[in-house]
Amino acid sequence: MNFDLYWTKRKSDKKIVFLLTGLSCLILQACYDEDALHTCSTTLFPFQTSLSFNPNCIGDPSEGMSLINNGGTYSERNVGLTSTGKWGYANLKAEIVVHPQYDSARDFAEGLASVGVNGKSGFIDKTGKVVIPLQFSETFSFSEGLAAAKLNGKWGYIDKTGRVVIPFQFTEALAFSEGLAAAKLNGKWRYIDKTGRFVFSFNYGVLGLVYPPAFTEGFVPAELNGKLGFIDKTGKVVIPFKFDASGYGLHPSFLQGLVAVKLNGKWGYIDKSGQVIIPFKYNYTQRFDDGTIEVSTGEKGEDFDKTGKPIGQ
Structure with missing residues (x-):
C-alpha cells in the first residue's frame, strides 16, 4: 500500500x-x-x-x-x-x-504569511488568498505592521497593503521590535525607526552570532573588546561591558526585568541597572515563559521566581 x-x-x-x-x-x-x-x-x-x-x-x-x-x-x-x-x-x-x-514559506505573523514560488515572494492570508503579490525576491514575516522585502538586490519595508514605507536601499534588513529595526547601509549596521529615520549606529560585535539583536524591554546586548554590555534605544551604554561575550546560543534578552549572562564562565542574572540578582555560580540555567528561573551547578538544582527570589526555601 x-x-x-x-x-x-x-x-x-x-x-x-x-x-x-x-x-x-x-x-x-x-x-x-x-x-x-x-x-x-x-x-x-x-x-x-x-x-x-x-x-x-x-x-x-x-x-x-x-x-x-x-x-x-x-x-x-x-x-x-x-x-x-x-x-x-x-x-x-x-x-x-x-x-x-x-517553494518557500514562513510561519504566519500578524495574520499573513510570507510565501515564495519561482524566485518571487509575497504574502497570503489564512484562507490562502494572495494579498500582496509575489513580486519581491525575498520577504520576511510582518512585525509591528511592517515587513522587510527585497527588490532589485536591496531591502526596504512594506506595510500590509504592499505599500513601500521605507525605500529599498539596505543590503540587509531585520524585523522591527519595540519600534526599531536593524538595517545595514554602506557596510554598517544601524537602527532605524518606522519612518526609516536613522536613530543610531551599532558599532559593536554580535557575540559570535550573525546579526545584531532585536530590542526587548528597551535594551539590546552588545560586545566590545571581548566583553558583553547593554545599550538602550538611543545607543547609550546603560550596563557596562564587563560580562563574558561568548557561550550564548541566542542573544541575551531581558524578560520581566531580568537577563541571564555569564561571568568567568558561570551563569547568573542581573537587572536593568546591572545589579546582580542571582549570583554567578551556575553551570546551567533555563528561563520559562512565566518568568520563573531554573539553575544548577550540575548536581543540585535551584528554582527562583520571576523577581529572582528563591522558591521553596
Whole structure:
C-alpha cells in the first residue's frame, strides 16, 4: 500500500509529524535535524487509517496554522522524507487549509504569511488568498505592521497593503521590535525607526552570532573588546561591558526585568541597572515563559521566581 504524505516538524520536542489524512498521523523522533532537513527514511508499522483525531498531529503552530510539506512517501512500511516538496498550511485540527504549492514559506505573523514560488515572494492570508503579490525576491514575516522585502538586490519595508514605507536601499534588513529595526547601509549596521529615520549606529560585535539583536524591554546586548554590555534605544551604554561575550546560543534578552549572562564562565542574572540578582555560580540555567528561573551547578538544582527570589526555601 502506497501513500503520499505531508510532513511537518516540531522544534519543541524534536519530532517529525507525518500527516496521512486529517484524522490520522504518525509521530516519531527519527530523521530530525535541528538546522536542516534533507532526506531520511525509516521503517514503520503500517498506518492505521481510522485513528481518532490526535492534537499532536501538527507541528509548531503560529497563529493557529502549521507549515506542512508534501515531500513524503509511504511504501511497503517505509517512510521517505524530503525537503524538496512544496509548502502549505494545516490548521489546529490537522486539516489542510492551504494546499502545498509554494517553494518557500514562513510561519504566519500578524495574520499573513510570507510565501515564495519561482524566485518571487509575497504574502497570503489564512484562507490562502494572495494579498500582496509575489513580486519581491525575498520577504520576511510582518512585525509591528511592517515587513522587510527585497527588490532589485536591496531591502526596504512594506506595510500590509504592499505599500513601500521605507525605500529599498539596505543590503540587509531585520524585523522591527519595540519600534526599531536593524538595517545595514554602506557596510554598517544601524537602527532605524518606522519612518526609516536613522536613530543610531551599532558599532559593536554580535557575540559570535550573525546579526545584531532585536530590542526587548528597551535594551539590546552588545560586545566590545571581548566583553558583553547593554545599550538602550538611543545607543547609550546603560550596563557596562564587563560580562563574558561568548557561550550564548541566542542573544541575551531581558524578560520581566531580568537577563541571564555569564561571568568567568558561570551563569547568573542581573537587572536593568546591572545589579546582580542571582549570583554567578551556575553551570546551567533555563528561563520559562512565566518568568520563573531554573539553575544548577550540575548536581543540585535551584528554582527562583520571576523577581529572582528563591522558591521553596
